[in-house]
Amino acid sequence: MRILLIEDEEPAAAQLRRFVHQYQPTATIVAECQQVSEAAAYLRQHPAPDLILSDIELLDGNVFALFGQISVTSPVIFITAYDTFLVQAFEQNGIAYVLKPVQYAQFAAALQKYERLRQSFQGAALRQLVAQVAPAPRYKTRLVSKSRAGLYLLEVAELAYFQLRNGVTHAIDGQGRAFILNETLSQLEALLDPAQFFRLNRTELVQLSAIERLEPYFNDTLVVHLKAPVTTLTSSSHRTPELRKWLLG
Known part of the structure; x- marks a missing residue:
């Protein structure tokens, strides 16, 4: 065996x-x-x-x-x-x-x-x-955010990145609006298309279409500049090699 x-x-x-x-x-x-x-x-x-x-x-x-x-x-x-x-x-x-x-x-x-x-x-x-x-992978195209105001239906294609804030997962769209999710980042990794989403570090998961450019930082980390919302994220050093491969498809 x-x-x-x-x-x-x-x-x-x-x-x-x-x-x-x-x-x-x-x-x-x-x-x-x-x-x-x-x-x-x-x-x-x-x-x-x-x-x-x-x-x-x-x-x-x-x-x-x-x-x-x-x-x-x-x-x-x-x-x-x-x-x-x-x-x-x-x-x-x-x-x-x-x-x-x-x-x-x-x-x-x-x-x-x-x-x-x-x-x-x-x-x-x-x-x-x-x-x-074994079924072909089926990835989520829509997520649900629950709030006091009700339920928000989030189209995955319109989300720029996901971020862990104070232990709570947030989905951030192209306008910079943040929506609370019940899923953990690890669960989202399994639910979302890995060709489109990448785990930069322990607290952030980014969508490929939201990336404008990458900039070398220190200790083999990369600063990831987003188009919208205009902000920056940083890859962890041990994820950088895999990030480079992912970006090349």
């Missing part, structure tokens, strides 16, 4: 390594990734693993963004501390959903489910079936 491990916390990764080899000593962890960008790069350059074990909240955002960037044909066991992503997990190749803290019995049950599926569909046939039944 060839396994790709996607986990950004070393204690959790170490536990999963132990559980994998306890369950099947001959299993091979072909790679370990801590970020969505790393996982995407690995899957683009290597054959699909038999199975993916994946956390959901990673260093550079939500793992569901991975499914919008590349075609993932391997079945996935999601291992997370959050119980709010169950529907999305099973829409994106998920065959099991294990909550942290992980107990070996839960982990073994998930692997046994994978084994049963593999025996039924035999390797490549399983991957082909998953690819066929």
Whole structure:
């Protein structure tokens, strides 16, 4: 069994390594990734693993963004501390959903489910079936903001960026108006088209069409100048390389 491990916390990764080899000593962890960008790069350059074990909240955002960037044909066991992503997990190749803290019995049950599926569909046939039944990504074109004045329907195409302010997510349109959202930035990453939206840092997500120009800053960060509203955002240094690639399509 060839396994790709996607986990950004070393204690959790170490536990999963132990559980994998306890369950099947001959299993091979072909790679370990801590970020969505790393996982995407690995899957683009290597054959699909038999199975993916994946956390959901990673260093550079939500793992569901991975499914919008590349075609993932391997079945996935999601291992997370959050119980709010169950529907999305099973829409994106998920065959099991294990909550942290992980107990070996839960982990073994998930692997046994994978084994049963593999025996039924035999390797490549399983991957082909998953690819066929996995729905094409459908991204949000409209969001809802609730306020005392009522509900505002926000067209995603008219929003310039999203920003976390005092722990609350705000959507800012081209006129500079801010609307409060219930979704977190990580949830928005999974809901919005990754070809059009990019997570600049822990608190900001920007739309491509809103960007006017970029300016080098310090420590490999970039200042992002927006057309409307006229304002600037700043990329974090570890996101800058991926930002450059994103801008080039």
